[in-house]
Amino acid sequence: MTETVMQFKTVDDIIRFSRAAEQCTSHTYIMQGKTKICADDLLAIFCVDYTVPVVVIYEDATEFAHAMMTEKAKVKKKKR
Numbered sequence: 239m240t241e242t243v244m245q246f247k248t249v250d251d252i253i254r255f256s257r258a259a260e261q262c263t264s265h266t267y268i269m270q271g272k273t274k275i276c277a278d279d280l281l282a283i284f285c286v287d288y289t290v291p292v293v294v295i296y297e298d299a300t301e302f303a304h305a306m307m308t309e310k311a312k313v314k315k316k317k318r
Contacts, residue, residue: 239295239297240296240299241293241295242294242299243291243292243293243294244292245288245291252284254309255277255306256277256279256283257309258302258306258308258309259277259278261305262298262302262305263301264296264302265278265297266294266295266296266302268286268293269292269293269294269295270293273286274295277294
């Protein structure tokens, strides 16, 4: 397990993060205070207060990073 602290800037960042988590076979969690939410549950992660940083817990950080790069590439293609 790998933990990092993250701050989301926009709602699009949250959606992109959740879509990347959906692509992974390993689980990614968001933790704020004592609340731990599975990141691929888009409805649940909108309940977390994103005005403050959250702790992200990765079972496989490498797999998630690859999925996140894929999601970011999709956005760049749409903007062209």
